[in-house]
Amino acid sequence: MALLPTEPLQIVEPLPLAHGRNDLRRSLVGLSRDDLKQVMVEAGLEPFRARQVWQWIYWHGVTDFGLMTNIAKKTQLRLAELFVIDRPGIVTEQRSVDGTRKWLLRFADGNEAETVNIPEEDRGSVCVSSQVGCTLTCSFCHTGTQPLVRNLSPAEIVGQLMVARDSYGEWPTPTADAQRMLSNIVMMGMGEPLYNFDNVVTALKIVMDDQGIALSRRRITLSTSGVVPMIPKVGEALDVNLAVSLHAVSDDVRDTLVPINKKWPIAELLRTCADYPGARNSRRITFEYAMLKGINDSDADARELVRLLTPIHAKVNLIPFNPWPGAPYECSSNNRIHRFAEIVNDGGLSAPVRTPRGRDIFAACGQLKSASLRGRREKVVTPA
Ligand code: SAH
Ligand code: SF4
Numbered sequence: 001m002a003l004l005p006t007e008p009l010q011i012v013e014p015l016p017l018a019h020g021r022n023d024l025r026r027s028l029v030g031l032s033r034d035d036l037k038q039v040m041v042e043a044g045l046e047p048f049r050a051r052q053v054w055q056w057i058y059w060h061g062v063t064d065f066g067l068m069t070n071i072a073k074k075t076q077l078r079l080a081e082l083f084v085i086d087r088p089g090i091v092t093e094q095r096s097v098d099g100t101r102k103w104l105l106r107f108a109d110g111n112e113a114e115t116v117n118i119p120e121e122d123r124g125s126v127c128v129s130s131q132v133g134c135t136l137t138c139s140f141c142h143t144g145t146q147p148l149v150r151n152l153s154p155a156e157i158v159g160q161l162m163v164a165r166d167s168y169g170e171w172p173t174p175t176a177d178a179q180r181m182l183s184n185i186v187m188m189g190m191g192e193p194l195y196n197f198d199n200v201v202t203a204l205k206i207v208m209d210d211q212g213i214a215l216s217r218r219r220i221t222l223s224t225s226g227v228v229p230m231i232p233k234v235g236e237a238l239d240v241n242l243a244v245s246l247h248a249v250s251d252d253v254r255d256t257l258v259p260i261n262k263k264w265p266i267a268e269l270l271r272t273c274a275d276y277p278g279a280r281n282s283r284r285i286t287f288e289y290a291m292l293k294g295i296n297d298s299d300a301d302a303r304e305l306v307r308l309l310t311p312i313h314a315k316v317n318l319i320p321f322n323p324w325p326g327a328p329y330e331c332s333s334n335n336r337i338h339r340f341a342e343i344v345n346d347g348g349l350s351a352p353v354r355t356p357r358g359r360d361i362f363a364a365c366g367q368l369k370s371a372s373l374r375g376r377r378e379k380v381v382t383p384a
Contacts, residue, residue, distance in 0.1 A: 025084045028057060029162070030155025032202055033209065043082050045075065051211065057085055058212025061162065061171025088113075088159045093167065099124070099181060103163055107132075107156050113190055115160040117168070117182055123219075124168075125184040128160045130200055131191025136225055138245070138258050140290055142324040143190045151196040157203035161185060161213065173214050184219040188243070194227035194234070201237045208238075217241075223288065228264035228272050235277040242276050243286040243317070244269065248296050249304040257296070266308070274312050284313045284350075290321050291332040291340065302340045306347030316344055316351040 031039060037050035049071070056068045065071070065080040088105040091112065095101050099119040106112050113129040133149040134141075161182075165171055168181045185207065187193045193200045204220060207213045222234060223243035234242065246266075248254035254261040261269075273285050287309060291297050305316065318341055321331035332340070337353055344351035 025082060027086050027155060028053065028083050029085055029087075030153055030158055030203065030206070032154075032205065039083075043078070045078070049075070049079075053079070054209075055211055058206065058209065059171075059173050059214075061165060061173075063087070086155075086159075087163050087166065088156060090163060101164070101167055103160075103167070105160060105163060107152075111150060113152065113156075113160070115164060115189060117164045119181050123183045124181040125186050126161055126164050126182055127186050127189050128157060129189030129191055130157060130187055130193040130196045134191050135195060136192050136258075136260055138225060138247075140247070140257055140292060140321060140327065140329050142327070145326075146190075151199055152191070154199050154202040154206065157199060158206050158213075160189075161207060165213075173212070183215075185215060185221070186243075187220075187222040192225055192227065193222055194224045194230040197230055197233065204238055204240065218283070221286065223286075225258050225260050226264055226269045227260065228268055231272045231276060239277055241283060241286070242273070243288055244273060246287040246305075247290050247292075249301050249308060253296055257290075257292075270308060270312060273314075284315045286315055286317050288317045288319060290319045291337050292321050293330040293332045293336070295329060297332040297336050297340055299339065299343060302343035303347070306344055306349060309349055310347070314349060316349055318344075318351055318353045320353065 026039070028036060028039070033050065033054060036054060037047050040050045040053070041047055052068065052071055056062045060067075062068065063085045065076045065083075065085075068076055068079075071079070088107050091104040091106050093101060093103050100117065102114065102116040104112055104114055111132045113132055115126060115128055117124055117126045129152060131149060131151055133146040134143045135149050137144045164182055170180055170182050174180045185204075187200065187204075200222070204222075207215050207220065208217055217238060217240045220238075220240040221243050222238070222240050223245060224231065224234075225245045231242070234240065245258060246254075246269075247257045248261075249266070251261060251265045254266060276285060287305075289296070289305070309316065318337060320337060321327075321329055323329075323331060341351045341353055
């Protein structure tokens, strides 16, 4: 369970923006290994340079070709002439005394996305975004109200993790048993990762490559609202942990909360989940369930949840609803959440309640970005 921060966040801003290059050099971050090799060959360099450069980028975390000590000076200069190793720009970095850090990142076209790293007792999970905004319109999710949408590129997805590693100084890649602030990835930021499937796959394969960042698939969780036809493809391409945003036990209610349910209703979703590979004891599928007062939080809902999920190797993540301005829902009371959790636990499913540190720092799904835009607007209208 997450530790609660005991003091407000320290806001560190502004940090220099890393992007904004006005040259035409190609960025090497986000290329698959094969593509990196091809780029090297096209540049007249030997194919084995790709392996060296890959290790420097993703194992050592360097951004300067001059530090690549096993590459001759002449080749370093050639690489620097043609290429860059860049990161998304950091607009703000917020630090909590408990080690939590949150970044508002800006990409080369000015779009922004949030990334947060939450250290817990035995791990640190970076919450990574896959899109700017989201094409889906879940009625309780702030991201769903944001119109601006584009897919993030593999470089922008991997770049979020690289910024986090830079910030904690966790390069070179620590050995498997080393204590680290940043050990897991959850694709639970803005956007629906399965509507940006190819880029997410490229990015996560980079992250899993053992010559680089080397995170095991067991340390990666991909959360989907339920894009049913893509779920088996996640199993085939990545076989990472799967989380599914369920949030309701009847199609009537789920249709309003997670409208993609009209296309792929609960029964179909659960059938597909049951077939997800590796749903063994240690790799149960997580079903996320936001607790919404009077909507999905009755005793009967809890019992139905147990009935639906018992045939699947599942655990339930109960998320106290994170309110946002104008949200049409309220969070269930603490008593209600705990009674609900008790019924689900008694039914034989693990159902931890996610600690609501989000109230002040873990603004779920897109809230960091909006808060920042609001802040800036306020600054503009304040009279001198
Ligand atoms: N698009 C993906 C992943 C991003 S959202 C998905 O929907 O699964 C990560 C989780 O936060 C999802 O379970 C989402 O439903 C939940 N969430 C979004 N807004 C929330 C809010 N205001 N309060 C609580 N949980 C929320
Ligand atoms: Fe998109 Fe997920 Fe939010 Fe739904 S909950 S609007 S799928 S980010």
